Amino acid sequence: MNKTSETNVDELVPIYFMGKRYDVPASLTIQKAMEYAGYQHIRGCGCRGGVCGACGTVYRIPDSYKLQVGLACQTVVQPGMHLMIMPYYPGNRSSFDIQEMSGTGGELASLYPEIFKCIGCNSCGQGCPMDIDVMHYMAQAIRGDIAGVAETSFDCIMCGLCASRCPAEEVQFNVAILARRLNAKYRIPRAEHLEKRIEEIDNGKFEKPLRDLMSKSMEDLKELYRSRESEPQMAEEDWTPQDARYV
């Protein structure tokens, strides 16, 4: 039951991979259908779980003029579909030194001045397999709203399909990651508890307790493990343990 499934006896449907017909089981994703047909992917296959951006795919189905997009690992085949996996799309990227910036909208504009050429056609958003409102974050980028770009683009998998559709030749996904990094580094407050804890570690606060633990017998360790106090699931952030010797 937990084994990988045998190939299902399943209705076969025709799909056209770059124009060439293969008959494949109707329940498979495009990625698995190509493997069924005999392909061993080199490009166009990564995580097989919809997060890495390796298998952006464009396709058309019969009786519709619309060009559709999806991820090959997530999209189930449809009878008569014509498809192409686009594992790579050239995109320019501006290098920057994250330590020497300040997190302003002007920095987006100076690294990617072409954002102002955006014509607001929404081809990018229609081409996004993650349903991200790409045109909206490009508008936010033009306004210098770094936090907005960061939030709108958070799920971006950088597959490049937006850029492939853009008549203004934008490379939206690189603008987006720049904004996300600037936002996280400069616009959102730092975690002060991190600094404090690192200082404690550097000052050797935990050195002795930890070295003592490391030298204990397995039985003693098991006893300490069993009796360790657990923070309750629904505890608030300010919960503190009764035994505060090692915290």
Next chain:
Amino acid sequence: MPYPEPLKILLEKVVATRPARVEKKKNGEEFTAVKLEERDTILNNFHPDFIEGTRRKIRVGPSKGYAISNEFVDLLESKSRMNPDLVNLSQPDYETDILVIGAGGAGTAAAILAAENGARVLIATKLRHGDANTMMAEGGIQAADKVGKDSPYYHYLDVLGGGHFVNDPELAYTLVMNAPDAIRWLEDLGASFSKYEDGRMKTMHGGGTCRKRMHYAADITGAEIMKTIRDEARNHEDMIDVIEFCPAVELVLDEHGRCAGAVLYNLETSEYYFAKAKAVIMATGGSGRLHIQGFMTTNHYGATADGIVMAYRAGVPVSFLHTVQYHPTGVVFPEQAEGILITEKFRGAGANLLNIHGEQFVYEREPRDVEAACIIRECSPEGRGNGIPTPTGKYGIWLDSPMIDMLKGEGTVRKEFPGKHILFRRFGIDISKEPMLIHPTLHYQNGGLDINSKCETNVPGLFAAGEVSGGVHGENRLMGNSLLDVIVFGRLAGEFASEFIRENGEIGAVNLDHVRRYNDEVEAAGTGETGIAPMLLPDYSNPEVKEKQLTKDYFGTLS
């Protein structure tokens, strides 16, 4: 596809028991956890690691006699992909200070640190930069940085308890003591962690943690980390070169036994190259695509244990490979999503696991091996036989995600788990209203190459970091400690490898003698017909098609 009618009917039982279960959760009443002394019995009876006949002793190499999964032994008893006599080592195709093999979290972190320490870096990777298990890690990254309630002391205890108390103590120490600095490094590079308004990190529980120390970026923590450090590596273009679709297939040593680079294989032109380096960092990740015991896997396409094979041939022993981690919750239906990981964070946020009667049968935050074994026991006909039958003939368990909205407010599932919400929406299932069907899935290689806390192997100049190495997690890794592992040890590997090349002079005459010796050893062991390794890519093509693929090996252009 949405849940078909028979499942809809079973779902009514989940709905019926839900209000009482939510109430219990709110009152802090948890299902009784498995006692430490009972864990072994459950593991011995139901964990896949303990099934008779699935392991055998390796007959060659530095860990000869060590019994591990057949699928691993098959690879370790294989011969090289290429004839060592045909590789021209006199003319390196690439020369660099440090060669990093693998471009996931560990390799990328190592490359950045090496570059910052003045070393020129070449990253060779089989797929694209970032196509790795790091990208897929969802739940979070542990670090004991909540002053006043947590510390590396408790993190260490949790790591050891999860790992059955047999972890390498120095490696576990290194992991927990460097954890807060790893988070600070990521924060400083602009990784978007989920935070409170004042900048404090949001943290939650994972299986086997005694304090809430799981930091996260919604439910795509690994992707956020991977995208950030990959982007940072690209900012070091003057120091870091990346060659994609060009995996390493053998290490190269010098006359003194020092690692001197690797033979790379261009997947697209079938050429073999010699990349010469003063030090090598092995960061090839895990091995889920070996499908141990036929299990489905959460791993990415390239997880085929290549680094283990290469380093083992060069003389690096392996340990803890006898245990494999099965993630308790992989999708078992719909079939298109089969094997896909459902982060432990769902359980950390309060979702129950339920059997066919809509009843709880296990505490949700057991260490992964215990949790997985309890789920298998519940599903298995030899166990309790309370699994939910799927339309594809398998059995699963409900993961009751709608509880999270009831506990933490409407919209929480959508906001905290956008990745999975979108995924299931594509199949017509709204996981804020309906639970998911899950079953344990091959997830993580607990063991690997022996390293010390400087990431050194026993081969001078060869370092290893991340999932390819073993010891830090003992026999079972806790959630949130693998992202931590790749960042902590990736950074250390970069640092210590650059120190190594500063302190050691030029490399001597290079050779592939160890590959010849290993091939001979395999031959002498009389293991019968052997395959070739590393595997590089799994093969899922249709067997009927394969029968017609008559040309298996050839030289030059077919005519």
